[in-house]
Amino acid sequence: MGCCDAPGLMPLEEALEKMLSPINPTTKTITLPLQEALGFVLADNLLSPINVPPFDNSAMDGYAVRKTELEQNNTLRLAGKSFAGQPYEGEWPQGTCVRIMTGAQIPEGCDAVIMQENTSVEGEWISFHQEQVKPNLNIRPTGDDISQGDVVLDKGSRLTARDIPMIATLGISHISVFEKPKVAFFSTGDELKPLGTTLKAGQIYDSNRYGIKPLIENFGCEAIDLGIIPDCQETLKATFLHAQTISDVVITSGGVSVGEADYTKDILEELGQIGFWKLAIKPGKPFAFGSLDDAWFCGLPGNPVSAILTMYVLVQPLLAKLGGHTQWQAPQSIPAKTNTAFKKSPGRTDYQRAVYTINDGVFEVETTGNQSSGAFRSMSLANCFVVLERERGNVGVGETVQIQLLSPALY
Template sequence: MGCCDVPGLMPIEDAQEKLLADIQPVSDTLTLPIGDAIGYVLADDICSPLNVPPFDNSAMDGYAVRREDICAQHTLPIAGKSMAGTPFDKVWPKNTCVRIMTGAQIPNGCDAVIMQENAHVTESGVLFNETDLKPMQNIRPVGDDICQEDVVLTKGARLTARDIPMIATLGIANVTVLKKPVVAFFSTGDELQPLGSELGAGQIYDSNRYGIKALIEQFGCEPLDLGIIADNPKQLTETFMHAQQLADVVLTSGGVSVGEADYTKDILGQLGEINFWKLAIKPGKPFAFGTLPQAWFCGLPGNPVSAFITCYVLVQPLLAKLAGHTQWQAPVSIPAITHSSFKKSPGRTDYQRGIYHIENGQVVVESTGNQSSGAFRSMSLANCFVVLERERGRVEVGETVNIELFNASISA
């Protein structure tokens, strides 16, 4: 144990390793129209059944020519037109040209296209200002983008808005994908009230479920909201048993600390197995992970920022692996110079909320202000995490820190 380790708290790196150690991707598949497949993970490679483009075509509006027919001060009569979807299919006499539009099929024998800006139409034909032509100038050859049998997307890729139109260009209407893991989630606490209700003394609105639901969806999983469950051992036990029959993962917020009404950890110990509890992370120390008879379990802290950050940092890679998203990558980390100080005590890896920007070519970062685990405004203002190492203490202005840029799950 190092000088800055806190007894009983697992380093976050160890926790991340344990979280992923036994997770196996889902295997059930379904076939979906590509218009409905965004956000799903591919169950198989997608190979192109054709060349893209499937024929030589013009890169611009202009004139299809044979280079040998081009010479200065010599006009070429127009033999016809090649339009997108309507190729020129007549006999093409020598010493003539073909009017052609962008995307139109190149006539047989054509080895260059002259853009219309370099042509002058006269009564006797077209006079070209450009005569020194390169072979295949302004021509997109067959297979220029994709060749037949190319693997264009690999198994384990999560489909994005960029992928769908590419698949459509191949003429593929349906894709086989992995079923999204189901994540059942609920909040615990007698103090929590649903939105729209009136708050009584000591009560607050339940905000965690809304952030958790949004993250689950962004992580590529199917959320199942079980609402607010009171601090009642019998009701909590029944909810756990019901949830683990419906979902691959059960996710809770609250009830994993050491308060008198924090029952979640004890119930988990009775129903399943606790792999670890209490991490060297701030915010979010009371994070629990384990198994129920039929599902994985993650217990998030109850404070809003703690719940959100631990879901993002710890649950996200777990769900990515469970979903079969083999191309998932951890958020990008880069160095930055501080423009404000950051309060920090050694002992836990600290995820503080920051705002970064580029100043004179240098990445700089400053705090969003209140870093309390209950102050979500600082999370809403942030565009990065300032990740301060376990052994590090207070950070002053001008020091170098590592910042973690938000990935698409919270920046989109």
Template sequence: MGCCDTKGLLSIKDAIQTMLADVSPIKISQNLPIETALGYVLAEDIRSPIDVPPFNNSAMDGYAVRRQDLAECDTLPLAGKAFAGQPFDGEWPEKTCVRIMTGAPVPSGCDAVIMQEKTESTADGIHFLTTKVKAQDNIRPQGDDLRQNEIVFPAGTRLTVRDLPLLASLGIRQVPVFRKPRVAIFSTGDELKPVGEPLKAGEIYDSNRYAIRPMLEKFGCEVIDLGIIPDDQTQLTETFEKAQSLADVVITSGGVSVGEADYTKNILESLGQINFWKIAIKPGKPFAFGKLNHSLFCGLPGNPVSAAVTLYVLVQPMLAKLAGHTQWQAPAQMQAVSKISFKKSPGRADYQRGIFSIENGQLVVDNAGNQSSGAFRAMSAANCFVVLEQERGSVEAGEMVTIEPFNPALY
């Protein structure tokens, strides 16, 4: 396809901007226990209720000392012990040391901890192999990680597995979060059959929902799966009406091309409006976006790779805004040397499936296999998209290309 064949196609950037302009973040919030808050977006700033650590503590197993004592004598009698949860709270005589374990509070007056590897036990006490010690050596000061009332996570942060232990370490039991976006999905087409049923001539399995549903869940959405709907205008209309009554967004797979049995456009015109219909992206040109009376609408192409690519590239940022996920970032892109040639015609940005690696310190990328929009095997094998710019032509081996490693939505 050449440039002359892409007149009227919306660029990816303009398509995303148009979609974002029509989205208002969900403002309904609730308080959830942290054990059920994974994947939710914070509705308010989370501030630390305590200093972390809450007291000066030892970073090593060793001996708490006063540097002045050590400057006068390299062997100090043992005055006691300090363990995590069992601090030394007795009187600490001058020119003595305290055995201390990692995490234990340092005794009052201690200005250094010497690791046990730099000591040896003698009849006269603990002999220190070095007496040149820096102030606060091996001591974690109170509030070194977080200060009381410091913002830990700003509003708009989506909680990850890494975040929950931090909240627990602060004693935070519940967090205010926004309601997750509700997304209703269904596939359209007489040729589609559920997985597990025998196929008749001309039929194929509906594989798209097996990518769409988990991707949406990884985006942080609540998914309402309405199954497979045949190419029947009455059934499709009823399903659209049901979907928009249940969800913030309705996402279909198939039915957005120009075939005689593609009723989606007519239904949308009767139930809402279409903002745009075709995008300068490959695979995935027949992607539709619009509004129903009570929800947003995204129509994904029917080919499995096209559906996954458009959901990932175009719908993901829209859903992030809807969820109130202000900390969301587009997948990172970087430059790599192409190990092989990639076929491409100018006119559409091309998201080919690739496998990147590092060879001799250089980032390189190879073809993941068949690049047909109906062949999902290469998508399964890939770990990145090779993003070929809209007006770029074919790529020869050895040229630099832009790659976009998959983010967690595709793992």
């Protein structure tokens, strides 16, 4: 008897362990121009080939001075200028100062920059009104930000919009990254119709693919949309066979329940293996995981909230591991005080959509309303999940619960 036939539901923690333990991170690498690398995962530690900044430079618009000379005379003659990209050149005479701009190279021998607000100018003579001049005042030394040879990003880091310009400052034009996992996905069900068509009795629009695709991409993978597949066993089987040849992971929406027209389980048993079928999670109990001959399989429930939640909680860490994203972390749990009641029956870990606020440093949370797995507006309104423990019951006002703030993947 398989786990999907056993009485009871598999706990969430056990399901995650069963999903992640057989996954081997990709070893396929490609080299990309830096401007195309956003969202990819680094295949090697990134070492800085240079110092940043590469030379001592000014942190202010002002005047470069020699501290000992300024202590002897607070009025110095202007010897020249140092602009960004146009440093002061030639001999710097004793008893003089150099006009300098922010980012410009510090003249040799300079040990302080006096900001222009603390000076007055009369022709070529500059008077200084700085009461105390500390050594290296307003000077950014070579390597102040990054030293040559520093590890600036670890292997397994996913490149963000903050990382790309930092890498550019190092002069690195191309970068080695892991290939993005390919994820084929489709919806199943005769009741589903594409947007732009007129619904007939018993039909609904397929919304799940519009949520699944951006999540796959936000998780750092390549999304392959195979559309809507009708409740036809031959067509569904052919789609599975095709999907596993073009992807690393196949994701379905719907068809993992126990209805007469839900063929996914039978086809998966024929083409691969079923890891588990039912979880102690709400919403999302009929979530399936297994393998085909050439790809992993995740079967999402058909209800919209259930599909998105199981993508977020279960599929996201799987794709992170598969893609070599070793720096990925699950959302942190934060204690919060309830401002509204939350209904719950013991037996399943419950992810309820909610809105948090912070008052006097205390997290407070209230429900977004209708928690039905088909009520997606409550997901759209939420900025966090209230995660209620498996054996916990109803929660009253003023109790403490654990919340997880929504990660950028859902924005």
